[in-house]
Amino acid sequence: MAVHLAARGGVDLGGTKIQAIVADGAHKVLGQARQPTPTEGGPPAVIAALERALREAAGQAGIEPSELLGVGIGAPGAVDTEAGTLAQAGNLPDWRDPYPLASELGGRLGTAIRLGNDVQVATDAEFTLGAAREFSSLLGVFWGTGVGGGIVLDGRPWAGLGAAGEIGHIVVKRDGAQCPCGRRGCMEAYAGRRAMEGRARKAVEEGHKTHLFKIMEEKGRDRLTSGIWARALQRGDDLAGKLIDEAIEAIGVAVASANNLLDVQAIIIGGGLGVRFGEPFARRIEDAMMPHLFVDHRPPVVRVAELGDLGGALGASLLVTR
Amino acid sequence: MAVHLAARGGVDLGGTKIQAIVADGAHKVLGQARQPTPTEGGPPAVIAALERALREAAGQAGIEPSELLGVGIGAPGAVDTEAGTLAQAGNLPDWRDPYPLASELGGRLGTAIRLGNDVQVATDAEFTLGAAREFSSLLGVFWGTGVGGGIVLDGRPWAGLGAAGEIGHIVVKRDGAQCPCGRRGCMEAYAGRRAMEGRARKAVEEGHKTHLFKIMEEKGRDRLTSGIWARALQRGDDLAGKLIDEAIEAIGVAVASANNLLDVQAIIIGGGLGVRFGEPFARRIEDAMMPHLFVDHRPPVVRVAELGDLGGALGASLLVTR
Structure with missing residues (x-):
């Protein structure tokens, strides 16, 4: 009872x-x-x-x-x-x-x-129960359809005026690619799954070859899920590899910019793509971040989110006693 | 007594x-x-x-x-x-x-x-005594030899692990211009006075005309001070105008990225160039920020620092009773 x-x-x-x-x-x-x-x-x-x-x-x-x-x-x-x-x-x-x-x-x-906020509660879950338990300041990066971010500073969520954490809309390239948000050069324009699918479709129209859409058909899906991207990489698909490289590069630049501003202890990589790709890709994001990190002799710890599919719901349950 | x-x-x-x-x-x-x-x-x-x-x-x-x-x-x-x-x-x-x-x-x-930290105490001075008195969250942008930043969140300075606020090293253009810090594409590579002087010298070597270095000689200086840049703009110097345009664009992009992450109430523009150029240039920075602001229906207030030359020393004096 x-x-x-x-x-x-x-x-x-x-x-x-x-x-x-x-x-x-x-x-x-x-x-x-x-x-x-x-x-x-x-x-x-x-x-x-x-x-x-x-x-x-x-x-x-x-x-x-x-x-x-x-x-x-x-x-x-x-x-x-x-x-x-x-x-x-x-x-x-x-x-x-x-x-x-x-x-x-x-x-x-x-x-x-x-x-x-969905991303903030997922960040809070990793902070309270997951991969960032021993830290007091962190940035959560949720790499999925878009790229969301959550911030914990000094043990408390930072929401700003209600919309803080939009790491996907840190500009990584002035006058760069069109983002689903309508602006140009945002990190999400290179790294969000929706934007990556758009880039893949455009490349196919331009004559590039890829297995991405064949795998999508095989799986009976109508969009490029995290699993489809993972499968294409396993098959050595050139276009998928190139688009993922660009996504990782963009995430690395944005995370470095964010950390130059916030100087947190840890970066937690979650989201559909982040969790699917896991540890090896967290290391690639870390490598992509390093050349742009202002204080590079003590880089933040970069970890994959631990709570997986239930992280968001667990984080939401923490709201009850807040 | x-x-x-x-x-x-x-x-x-x-x-x-x-x-x-x-x-x-x-x-x-x-x-x-x-x-x-x-x-x-x-x-x-x-x-x-x-x-x-x-x-x-x-x-x-x-x-x-x-x-x-x-x-x-x-x-x-x-x-x-x-x-x-x-x-x-x-x-x-x-x-x-x-x-x-x-x-x-x-x-x-x-x-x-x-x-x-010099930039943090100057930010604290504007927060406690100056242009940001009525706000509880702000980003100070000190535009001078370099471009430093200070952060106040929920009424308290945020220093991270000791090096937070490096807004000058937010990347605005991946693979962009070389920054005095040695990295590429940082905002300071376009907007810091030291970097701008380097860009001006390089343009002269490439055959561009400018009054900048003649004004420097007239004033008996050995570097391009804020006053020299202001004088060149007054004289309608094309190269100075173009470099200042690029600086403002870079500051706007970086400030927008920072605000997409932090969602603060106010941006305070200080530093030698910021204070010298004053209100009209704060409006230009605001305009350059807008196209990249994720929540653009309630943009942060952008103001010029009020405390001028004594702001840094006044902010330092606040440390005594902290």
Whole structure:
């Protein structure tokens, strides 16, 4: 019963999937469930899917949702923690205006909901429970569809006015490649999976050869997932190799710039591509960072995120007792 | 007598000049003095000049140095606040190894000496007393021989592991121009006065025309000071205009990158060139920043530093009661 009293929920609300967990007071996962993120139906459809995922995870843990100490949600877009609203979530269906996510979902589940930024809670998870446990200052770099960043300074998350950590939009090349954000030369324009797919398609149009899209068809996917990139590299695909080289170079430059500004103890590499490529690629990012690091005799530690797929949901569950 | 008890000294220890002040508890300047920074004689010569400047400033204030609550020094290079040592001060004569600046100068003056980083104390001065008084998070950009940066987050200086704030070494162009630091594409490679002089000399060698070096001769100087750049712009000098345009573009890109990461309330532009060029150029930097700002509907406030020449020394005096 003591465990039940301390149990809390956590959800990583992504553009592709909803990952929910229920954990005990020692952050042990008691139940987990996954739902595809609805692609239509607006906030009500997303909230229904969140409810399903949380009820399933709680069921696995043998707990009623209303028994939970609370539920934290790591969400993309503009989070207003105080108001409990989410706005401008471009990867969620029709979710532009602020919508009262916390009160709507809380009413259905009978427990308190606390919202946080998805990347920041994933960073916090690595800081509190994962690869950065022994550090007090760190930069989390989440290399996936885009490249997000989270900051912990002196043991506390730094969110700025609400939008800090956009390491993907550090400029690495003035007048450089077009970024999905509409600007030019951002790191994400070279390293984000969405941008990399665009570069690959353009190269194919220009006559370059690659296995990337054949592997995509074989796997029955409609976009270049982390697994497809990994498979293409295994097959020695030249174009995939070149685009990944450019991505790593861009990440290295941006991380070095960020560290020249922040001088943190550790850089944690997470995200779909970051975790999939793992340790050897963390070393390549470190190598790409070194030539641009101003204080290069004591570089920050570069590590791969430890918590894997559940990191975001675990980090969100930490919001409950914050 | 109450004022005397609260009086404290502050010194901006620069590569060209030593600026000392004595201020009362309300930060009113009671006395000030300036000495050229010795170009030889190592730490002992610098310490003798510091002593002269502080004795003169105290004399103007009608106070014995031993009556001061303490003296703060904003110094370039690697400051160890706890140990009271300064090392690797490249702009000071023969000052590489850690030297016990605090104890040596404190013994001569009969008061406690506290060391800080020159750019950080200047940022702190603008935060506490100057252009950023009403903000709790800011980035100070000191545009001079190099381009230094200072950070205040949530009302407190952020120094990282001791070397945070190197905004001049944010990369603005991968594989770009050579920086005086030896790396490539740093913002300072385009915007630092030393680098700009190098670019001007190279352009002249390549046959470009400019008044810059003629004005330098007229003024009897051996390097391109802020005043010389300002004069050349007034005369409509094409090369000077083009190099300043590139400097502003580079500062805008780096400041935008920094703000995408930190999301602060205000950017304060100081330093020799920043203060000399003033408000119109702060607006130009703001314009150059905008296209790269990720959250561009609420850009940070961009202001010129208010405290001018005495800002560094005033900021150093704040170290006394920290």
